[in-house]
Amino acid sequence: MNARDPQLPLQPDEASQIGAFAQAMWDEHIVPELTHYIAIPAKSPMFDADWEKNGHIDTVLRRAAQWVEQQKVAGLTLEVIRAPGRTPVIFFEIPATKAGSTDTVLLYGHLDKQPEFSGWRSDLGPWTPKYEDGKLYGRGGADDGYAVYAALTAILALDRQGIPRPRCVGLIETCEESGSFDLPLYIEQLGKRLGNVSLVVCLDSGAGDYDRLWLTTSLRGNVTGTLKVEVLTEGIHSGDNSGVAPSSFRIMRQLLDRLEDAKSGHLLPTDFHCEIPPERVVQAQTTADILGEEVYKRMPWACGGDGGPVLPVTTDPLQVLLNRTWRPTLSVTGVDGMPSISNAGNVLRPFTAFKLSLRLPPLVDGNEAALKLKALLEDNAPYNARVSFVPDGRAGAYGATGWNTPDIAPWLSGALESASQTHFGTPVGYIGQGGTIPLMGMLQKGFPKAQMMVCGVLGPKSNAHGPNEFLHVPYGKRLTAAVAQVIAAHP
Structure with missing residues (x-):
């Protein structure tokens, strides 16, 4: 064991060395x-059905595993765990x-990716690093x-x-962008090997700006799936038949009107809403x-009809934050049949199919919401059209449930503040995120007493999932040092 007294707080020169090492x-x-x-x-498998045959996930997993092993961390053991037909995970x-520590820090990330998308800058591309x-x-x-x-760099620092630090384990999956439907199997298999997890460090979240350490306080859930409306077996001449055969697109509009107020974007079914905790409103x-x-204002708004930018749903910053974190919203992310x-x-088209993404408040059960959404859209179809809503995922996990952080322990609150002041020179920020990390809900159920440090590098204009995604490297360096400092402060 190390000779340094583990009860001593981190000294300024030690914190400075952590920052220099991370950089x-x-x-x-x-x-x-x-x-x-x-x-x-x-x-991710949702976007590459032949992921196993294509081998790209295996390639990035193998490179990451090799890199971890090459760092020669004392006592490190690493295993790539595979189940038949499932995406693999790294567990180290x-x-x-x-001395005397019996707790575990669990560090989480993922290696699977979203698809290419369009609109990249002419000198950039999804698979062309710059x-x-x-x-x-x-x-x-x-x-x-x-x-x-x-994560490994923070431990090395x-x-x-x-x-001194507690035991650390790493769990790196390759199915997160598909809803982590393979992850529960591995969590169950690992069981006691995870240990007494008292701190989870999740590095898959975002930041309000690049000027401070941001702690994520909540994540939305998500239901994705394909809504298809069929009226004909083949396309027919619109001049001869429009006004006789109903438009599949018009039926699609009626179905979506069951779900959303088209004027305001408000989701109509109360089942998809929850009460916002008062402390989250204050934060x-x-x-x-x-x-x-x-x-x-940081969004890439198009030029509007009057020459100014397109307007947001609201210009009240508080309501903007609550809309993107604690209120359900519907997005159409893809289309077939056009x-x-x-x-x-x-031609009067035979069918219209939309890919839907329904973001759910943190306290709404994702799987229950998926089943209610399916019933809402499929029942009593206009004109007796053939309507189907097929959720993504697997039986029992059709929707991803969101997450609301448990009460933050005084030691973690103090460690976050100290780390932000040390490595950013500003107080720590608290922010809800609109994205989804299914693991967090799973871990909170499995380890209800664990503290959660959910953070990440996805700050303004980093544009994950879209064109011109970037990683803000200076922020990544400081975040790594901050994570190390928080782990060091673990009681």
């Missing part, structure tokens, strides 16, 4: 490794260096291929200085005071 590791090792990672189209264990002005562009670097490298107001109009405009003849 050097990013410059010399992490950025080059992530450059290789971005170039590999390791799309590192014994405690703090490092420019401190930003590493390309798909998946920020969401969140960096996580396994940053402590060990190299002899700063959102504090964050709104910090970020102000930037919470909506030819491109250049190939669109005067």
